[in-house]
Amino acid sequence: MTTDVHWPAQLFDDIDRTGPVPLYFQVSSRLEQAIRSGAIPPGARLENEIAIGERLGLSRPTIRRAIQELVDRGLLVRRRGIGTQVVQGQVTRQVELTSLFEDLQSTQHAPGTTVLEHEVIPAPANVASHLGIAEGDEVLHIRRLRTADGTPVAILQNFFPAKTTDLSRDELEERGLYQILRSRGVAIRIANQRIGARRAHDDEGSLLEIDRDGPVLLMERTAFDNAGQAIEFGLHIYRPDRYSFETTLVAK
Amino acid sequence: MTTDVHWPAQLFDDIDRTGPVPLYFQVSSRLEQAIRSGAIPPGARLENEIAIGERLGLSRPTIRRAIQELVDRGLLVRRRGIGTQVVQGQVTRQVELTSLFEDLQSTQHAPGTTVLEHEVIPAPANVASHLGIAEGDEVLHIRRLRTADGTPVAILQNFFPAKTTDLSRDELEERGLYQILRSRGVAIRIANQRIGARRAHDDEGSLLEIDRDGPVLLMERTAFDNAGQAIEFGLHIYRPDRYSFETTLVAK
DNA sequence: GAGTGGTCTAGACCACCGG
DNA sequence: CGGTGGTCTAGACCACTCC
Numbered sequence: 345m346t347t348d349v350h351w352p353a354q355l356f357d358d359i360d361r362t363g364p365v366p367l368y369f370q371v372s373s374r375l376e377q378a379i380r381s382g383a384i385p386p387g388a389r390l391e392n393e394i395a396i397g398e399r400l401g402l403s404r405p406t407i408r409r410a411i412q413e414l415v416d417r418g419l420l421v422r423r424r425g426i427g428t429q430v431v432q433g434q435v436t437r438q439v440e441l442t443s444l445f446e447d448l449q450s451t452q453h454a455p456g457t458t459v460l461e462h463e464v465i466p467a468p469a470n471v472a473s474h475l476g477i478a479e480g481d482e483v484l485h486i487r488r489l490r491t492a493d494g495t496p497v498a499i500l501q502n503f504f505p506a507k508t509t510d511l512s513r514d515e516l517e518e519r520g521l522y523q524i525l526r527s528r529g530v531a532i533r534i535a536n537q538r539i540g541a542r543r544a545h546d547d548e549g550s551l552l553e554i555d556r557d558g559p560v561l562l563m564e565r566t567a568f569d570n571a572g573q574a575i576e577f578g579l580h581i582y583r584p585d586r587y588s589f590e591t592t593l594v595a596k
Numbered sequence: 597m598t599t600d601v602h603w604p605a606q607l608f609d610d611i612d613r614t615g616p617v618p619l620y621f622q623v624s625s626r627l628e629q630a631i632r633s634g635a636i637p638p639g640a641r642l643e644n645e646i647a648i649g650e651r652l653g654l655s656r657p658t659i660r661r662a663i664q665e666l667v668d669r670g671l672l673v674r675r676r677g678i679g680t681q682v683v684q685g686q687v688t689r690q691v692e693l694t695s696l697f698e699d700l701q702s703t704q705h706a707p708g709t710t711v712l713e714h715e716v717i718p719a720p721a722n723v724a725s726h727l728g729i730a731e732g733d734e735v736l737h738i739r740r741l742r743t744a745d746g747t748p749v750a751i752l753q754n755f756f757p758a759k760t761t762d763l764s765r766d767e768l769e770e771r772g773l774y775q776i777l778r779s780r781g782v783a784i785r786i787a788n789q790r791i792g793a794r795r796a797h798d799d800e801g802s803l804l805e806i807d808r809d810g811p812v813l814l815m816e817r818t819a820f821d822n823a824g825q826a827i828e829f830g831l832h833i834y835r836p837d838r839y840s841f842e843t844t845l846v847a848k
Numbered sequence: 849g850a851g852t853g854g855t856c857t858a859g860a861c862c863a864c865c866g867g
Numbered sequence: 868c869g870g871t872g873g874t875c876t877a878g879a880c881c882a883c884t885c886c
């Protein structure tokens with residue numbers, strides 16, 4: 345059985361038509377908040393798109409776009425001839441193009457960073473191919489130990505092309521990598537990543553405080569900016585009892 | 597330096613306005629094919645949206661939607677005031693809501709399946725909570741060994757609620773799980789999944805032909821249909837030297 | 849048949865970028 | 868300044884689902 349819901353009337357009072365924030369974004373944000381807070385409960389059916397548009401004084405395409413945002417993120421489900429409903433399942437967290445540092449912050453764990461290595465070296469072959477540069481070109485290599493509430497969680501190894509070799513040890517100890525890049529105006533648009541598993545090597549076991557050859561979770565990621573230029577190649581090792589990757593997938 | 601490209605003129609000859617296939621989909625499919633084949637090379641700049649629309653006899657919103665599809669999948673990058681370009685990086689494979697069976701098929705490996713267990717049991721607590729049913733409710737439990745070109749790749753354990761307990765051993769040996777469900781009209785819309793790592797347990801090492809307590813890649817997935825009803829809970833173990841998860845992430 | 853979302857059109861104005 | 872994508876409108880017709 346589906347349930348129609350009367351929304352809190354003031355939910356959409358403060359739509360601002362003059363500011364720079366798109367109308368569809370204002371609508372989808374408020375709708376998301378209402379769903380996550382439970383004001384619109386799981387299973388509830390929304391009004392049809394045209395009716396919503398009339399109530400808010402917005403056109404149907406604008407409403408559709410707002411709804412589509414939430415459909416893409418798995419909060420709403422649309423069915424032709426039926427209507428739009430809030431998803432029944434549990435609340436879905438999103439792990440998108442965020443960094444581990446931000447993941448930990450948002451889950452109320454205090455992140456800490458120790459820089460283990462910080463050096464400019466000639467690019468090894470595999471790094472060069474990921475970054476789209478020539479083998480032997482100068483790259484900045486850093487290796488950090490990331491902790492959460494004092495316990496080691498991951499060993500983060502990253503390589504940067506010549507353009508970005510000026511990252512200081514100090515800022516790397518204090519903030520997440522993607523936060524630093526963002527504040528420099530470097531925007532990451534696309535990333536290819538691979539997640540796998542293997543045994544711990546060398547000093548990895550002792551750094552993560554696990555068995556010397558215990559299992560670790562492995563992620564490789566190459567990040568590109570707007571123009572398709574490689575920004576960074578990362579090779580990260582996670583302690584599997586302290587971290588895993590969660591995602592919500594939505595079929596098209 | 598960006599390069600303007602003259603597209604193969606016949607690329608969009610066979611647009612069908614009468615059939616059931618949406619115009620934006622016809623455009624984005626052909627565009628994707630042209631990009632993946634290299635006919636439109638990395639870094640090439642597309643014409644502006646209005647010009648494309650005029651050449652194809654389609655409106656700007658339709659063209660925009662076609663382009664947006666490819667932007668969302670990481671094949672194109674749009675910049676305001678600049679234009680739309682093919683991404684510079686390497687070709688991006690997509691691992692979305694497909695099954696392992698289809699992944700293997702599409703990468704030219706011959707998938708094989710052995711059904712190890714196939715039984716109706718009362719739902720254990722953790723399975724019940726994932727499926728949103730009561731502990732002890734009947735569920736179908738299956739356990740399969742998946743091979744590629746004869747080598748073991750994964751142990752696939754799945755649980756289904758009462759509605760779907762009629763999957764036969766035979767069909768499970770021949771086809772992928774999601775293929776079977778789809779042909780029954782069961783569409784998976786949303787899935788929550790978690791990827792982690794641990795040691796192999798019990799018979800897992802011998803089944804996968806690896807060290808008895810070697811590292812394995814672990815995936816848990818709960819899948820929901822249109823109406824938000826749980827369809828399936830899966831707990832999969834992968835041999836890490838034979839499989840890893842590859843994804844392309846696109847920032848919004 | 850009535851109601852829903854899915855698609856498509858033909859405009860419009862704006863913000864941002866480059867020369 | 869001209870060109871680009873980003874947003875928004877007000878319609879239209881269709882396919883699908885339910886009664």
